[in-house]
């Protein structure tokens with residue numbers, strides 16, 4: 659059931675549902691989340707069931723502020739403290755040591771926990787209302803079935819879960835501004851490591867930490883957003899450099915393939931009847947539109963999506979990462 663995130667009554671109702679151990683989907687500035695109270699292992703188990711998520715993929719716990727984050731951690735440490743000061747509330751998740759006994763199911767038993775303090779006003783209103791009802795934090799993965807495209811609009815969430823029952827409460831907060839999931843930094847290692855690129859770019863994090871981020875080490879806990887194949891549209895997605903895409907389109911001629919092109923610099927050959935979506939030149943705008951565009955093309959029933967590789971610079975890391983994983987599926 660879709661409820662307006664602008665409506666105080668809807669926020670209260672959603673908070674009560676969370677407090678009662680039910681699932682609620684809600685907007686954040688990155689993507690929509692599928693939430694349950696983090697201190698209720700049975701409620702958290704329902705998230706895994708609903709998403710079809712493997713049991714060994716830990717969930718991020720969403721909190722209102724640093725004090726609430728502290729309750730979930732046995733000690734945030736210096737690096738996490740700096741990142742919190744610099745980037746919270748905002749699209750950054752920190753992995754920190756978990757306080758024993760806290761959010762066991764959300765953390766899938768690992769001794770670390772992912773914490774994020776969202777900036778979206780509807781997410782904050784929901785967290786605040788839930789906290790008044792005794793909810794210490796909300797565990798929430800992206801509100802999509804496992805391996806599929808993350809939702810950036812309330813209707814995407816409704817579409818994802820329509821078959822598993824219409825009972826899911828979905829708070830509508832409009833289009834997610836960032837459009838790709840939060841940057842994740844593992845602060846449990848001696849040298850913090852970037853686990854997932856997002857809108858907050860590596861350089862900004864390194865500037866705050868005063869040191870380079872480590873490469874992700876192979877032993878670090880598996881992160882579903884870091885699986886090679888993820889974010890998959892139904893159509894087969896192929897990534898290629900602009901010149902190659904251009905040549906491929908010329909060779910295709912007047913084909914009747916159900917093919918869509920998603921490119922920044924490559925136009926369709928004249929007379930082509932293929933579908934094309936323009937990728938924005940600004941990386942933040944490209945991230946904002948990315949998942950909605952892939953969903954839209956899927957909705958049109960195309961079999962193939964040919965995507966022009968984004969530029970190599972760091973500002974595109976998040977978009978490039980999501981496209982590479984979508985192509986690997």
Ligand code: TXA
Pocket residue numbers: 686688689690691692715716717718751753765768770771772774798799800801838839840842853879880881882883884
């Ligand atoms: O922007 C976001 O982060 C969104 C919104 C809803 O907040 N959430 C999100 O959740 O993307 P999800 O579950 O789709 O991705 C969370 C990622 C996964 O890759 C998970 O494995 C990783 O965070 N993660 C969570 N806890 C972890 C931990 N203790 N150690 C390592 N990775 C962890």
Ligand code: MG
Pocket residue numbers: 799800808882883
């Ligand atoms: Mg996800």
